[in-house]
Amino acid sequence: MSEIKYHVGDITRLQVDAIVNAAKIALLTVKEWIGEHADYEMEVTIVCFSEGVHQSYRKL
Numbered sequence: 001m002s003e004i005k006y007h008v009g010d011i012t013r014l015q016v017d018a019i020v021n022a023a024k025i026a027l028l029t030v031k032e033w034i035g036e037h038a039d040y041e042m043e044v045t046i047v048c049f050s051e052g053v054h055q056s057y058r059k060l
């Protein structure tokens with residue numbers, strides 16, 4: 001069962017953490033899929049909805 005966590009404080013920090021975690025999951029998933037399907041030619045484009053999200057991906 002999922003646990004609900006509450007945080008009192010800076011919501012911006014929580015949003016940044018969530019974006020970074022989502023970016024890590026997305027990149028890992030794409031990398032794993034490409035590794036498992038090396039014989040399948042594919043170009044992956046990741047579209048970011050803001051400059052902040054884009055920078056999160058670039059840092060990884």
